[in-house]
Structures are given as C-alpha cells and as structure tokens.
Amino acid sequence: MHPIKALTAIPLLTLAACDPAKGGDAAPPRATDTAPTPSQVTLIAVPIDASIAPLKLELERAIPKTLWTINKREKACVPPQRVKLFGRKVKVTPAIPCTIVGRVTRGALRLRGEGNEIVVDVPLNATVAARDVGGVLKGETATGSALAHARIRVDMASDWRLRGKARITYGWTNPPGIDFLGKRITFTDEADAKLKPVIAGVEREANREIGKINLKSQAADIWRQAFTSLELNEENPPVWMRVTPQRILYGGYRLDGTRLRLNLGIEGITETFVSGRPDDPMPTPLPKLVHEAPRPHLDVRVPVIADYAQLQPVVDRALAKRSLRPFVLPKLGAMDVTFGPSTIYGAPGGRIAIGADVEARLQARTGEPTRGRIWMTAIPANGPGSAQVRFTDLTINGDTDGVGGDLLVLLGRSEGFAPLIADALTQNFTRDLDELEGKIRRAVDRRREGAFVIRTRVDDFETGEIKAYGNGLYLPVRLTGAASVDYRPTR
Incomplete structure (x- = not known):
C-alpha cells in the first residue's frame, strides 16, 4: 500500500x-x-415552520358571518331642500323621514403574508334599504362592499410563546347608498359605527389565536435531537461530526404562504472524529430563546x-x-x-x-x-x-x-x-x-x-x-x- x-x-x-x-x-x-x-463553535441554521392555517379556521369560527343589522327610523333621510329667494334661504321641501333596515355580512377570510406581517383579508358586503321614504318611496335597496385588513405582527418571547399584535384597517370599495330626488343618500356613517366594535373583536381574536400556536414542543424536540452525530463521510475515511448544542438564537420570521418560518440557529460545539460513529452527547433541557440574529457558519x-x-x-x-x-x-x-x-x-x-x-x-x-x-x-x-x-x-x-x-x-x-x-x-x-x-x-x-x-x-x-x-x-x-x-x- x-x-x-x-x-x-x-x-x-x-x-x-x-x-x-x-x-x-x-x-x-x-x-x-x-x-x-x-x-469548534459552529452555528447551524435550523428554521422552524409553523402553519398559520389553524389561525384562519379559528377566526372563521370566531367571527360571525353576519356582523351587524340595523332597523332604525330616521326623521330626515333627506334633509329639507332650500332655495335662496330675495337674499334669504327659504325651505321649499320638508325633511323626509324613512326607516333604514339592513345588514353587513362577511365573506370567506383570506390569509396571506406581506413582509413580516400576517394579513387577514375580510371581505364585507352591506345591504341597506330605505323603507317608507316620506310615504312616497316604498323601498329602495343600496348595496356596498368593503375590504377589511387585519395586519398582525408576531413576536416570540424568551419562553417560546408567540404574541401577536393586530391592527385592522378597512375601506369602502363601493359605499352603500341610493339616489332619491336627485340626491345621493349614503349609509357609510351608520355602517362605520356598527363596524368599529366588530373590528375590535377581530383584533382580539387574532391576538388570542396567535398565542395558541405552540412552538415550544416542536423546538424542544429539535433541540433534543440536535444532540447527535452527523456523518460527513461514509468511508475512506469515515468522518463524523458530533454536535453538542449550547444556545438557540432567534432572528425574526418570514411568511411563505400559510407557513410562518422562524429564523432560528443552534449554536454548539462540534467535534470531528475519523472513526466509527461516536456516542451522542447527553441532551439538556430546552434553554431560553436568545434574541440575536443567527449568522450560520x-x-x-x-x-x-x-x-x-x-x-x-x-x-x-x-x-x-x-x-x-x-x-x-x-x-x-x-x-x-x-x-x-x-x-x-x-x-x-x-x-x-x-x-x-x-x-x-x-x-x-x-x-x-x-x-x-x-x-x-x-x-x-x-x-x-x-x-x-x-x-x-x-x-x-x-x-x-x-x-x-x-x-x-x-x-x-x-x-x-x-x-x-x-x-x-x-x-x-x-x-x-x-x-x-x-x-x-x-x-x-x-x-x-x-x-x-x-x-x-x-x-x-x-x-x-x-x-x-x-x-x-x-x-x-x-x-x-x-x-x-x-x-x-x-x-
């Protein structure tokens, strides 16, 4: 040889x-x-994926399909009309009362990622009718649509608990209203008043459901199995690298469809053996999370x-x-x-x-x-x-x-x-x-x-x-x- x-x-x-x-x-x-x-000290990137699909299911369950209804008598659906005569405004028609009835429903929720935010799109559909308008108009129905966005930012504490902070924004893509006597009667003020508590409820539900995502058990499983030996070369020569984790670092997250990918890295001692597989090191309990961007090397x-x-x-x-x-x-x-x-x-x-x-x-x-x-x-x-x-x-x-x-x-x-x-x-x-x-x-x-x-x-x-x-x-x-x-x- x-x-x-x-x-x-x-x-x-x-x-x-x-x-x-x-x-x-x-x-x-x-x-x-x-x-x-x-x-030597080595830092191995170990991303953890968490599905946010259950968040959508829980929000679907928690948020009712009919968000609000209205049945209210208004004294002045159409304000009095005035004209200027001899330098003075003179009322030529009285205020016209009516009964406003309607409801706002939501469509199916849509979840998506945008930057480092989870975005929940909530389609809103409004149907509002003015009944018995001044005893003249028996009924006129207005439809409108809006799109609400629940934007949720996620943070993870050192105890591995996820915390969400949601903020809701929405805008009317088609404000509900009717045309009567040459005037446009809109109902956005009434709809907005009803939507405010609904929006607050969506925020609470989103934050609560984010907190239910359990990453600690998955992280503990990964941590335990990371105390291992990895084969670098099978033979001629056999080379093994034994990993003994010391810390686990967290550097934020990104969204990929309905998956939340956490940027984690296990920092540990690596030992190399030119021999058969060495004994695995004894695992230690999952440590607290260290907020530090992992730079894998x-x-x-x-x-x-x-x-x-x-x-x-x-x-x-x-x-x-x-x-x-x-x-x-x-x-x-x-x-x-x-x-x-x-x-x-x-x-x-x-x-x-x-x-x-x-x-x-x-x-x-x-x-x-x-x-x-x-x-x-x-x-x-x-x-x-x-x-x-x-x-x-x-x-x-x-x-x-x-x-x-x-x-x-x-x-x-x-x-x-x-x-x-x-x-x-x-x-x-x-x-x-x-x-x-x-x-x-x-x-x-x-x-x-x-x-x-x-x-x-x-x-x-x-x-x-x-x-x-x-x-x-x-x-x-x-x-x-x-x-x-x-x-x-x-x-």
Missing part, C-alpha cells in the same frame, strides 16, 4: 514492540500522547492521521534500493550495507523515531560484519496551508555488537543516510487531501440524518500544521462554510 493511503484509510494500528540489538538502550522512548479531537476540523505503520514500507523500499551500492565513509572507505525491517513510531517532543536494522562490512576489512540498529529522530514540518511535509532537526544514534561500536553511528551520520530517510518520509499529501475534500463535499452537500435534512456548503478547505503524536502524524484540516438543517420528521 502506498504510504499516503493513510489519508484515505487511516487505520490506527498498534505497532508491536521491537527490541533493538543488544538490549536497545539507544532506542528513543515512545510517545504516549494522542492526536487531539478537534472542537460551519467550522469543522477534520483530523487527518497518518499511521506510522503506513510509513514503514516507504523507508524499507528506499533503504533496499540504496543498499544496491556501497556507502563511502570518510577515511574508512566503501561499506556494503544490508538493511532489515525498519521500526517507526512517535517519540516525545513531537518527533518521529525511525529505527533500521543494519548489517555492514567495510570492503577493506575481513571478518564478521558489524550488526546493530541505527536510530534517527526528526520533527515533521510543513508550510502554512501546505500539504508538502518535510522532516527537520534530524538526530542519529546507534547500538552495535561490533568492536567498532561507532561504525554505524558514522554510517547514520554520513551524507548518504539521513537525507535518504528524510526524502523517503517526505510526503506530498495534496492529492490525498484533494480526494478527501471531494468526498466530504459530496457527502455533506445534502443528506438526511433521522428527522433532519442537512444542507452544507463548504467554502474553504485548508490545512494546518502537521505534528507527530504517539498514535500517528496529525495534519489538521479545516472546513469552513455554512450549514442548515430542516426538521422533517417522517410520519
């Missing part, structure tokens, strides 16, 4: 202990620390851990290739060297330790070869935002069974050995990170997890500083963007 497949497979294996020759007192100690599980740290076992074949192949020609040591001459299997693990101080079994013989000497192990430690490093890894601060040590105990140390410190190991370990993770980025982008684009439909947009994908730990080489990768979650429980 190619060593950098660790970025896509990332098996966290445990290396078996391997004693160096002759007790191995030169072997560097093993690091016991592990790469951290990264955590996704900030995920993906821990890319390259197992040391994946690096061993790289070193072994490089050493085997190099052993095909002798090493030349200053003042000692050519040396034939055979390398055994290498050992690689994390050492304290963020270093990586590499041990290689060696059998070496100077070409100018006879006798048994010198056997032992060369140890090298180095610090992995990369530039800001770069996937090009290099190894610096190399140190060499060794332990042999030959009388020339320093021979392998000289070999290790020769110009041809340490750079060879460093070059073999230098990895360009760019290709693997590109593959990982593509997988995560595809995986989190849109997916369902239980009752949630998750939409994620990744805007940036950057690498951090590589570091050696006891369980592997750790290269932090950061994904930033935005995320939203629609709550769509299956029924």
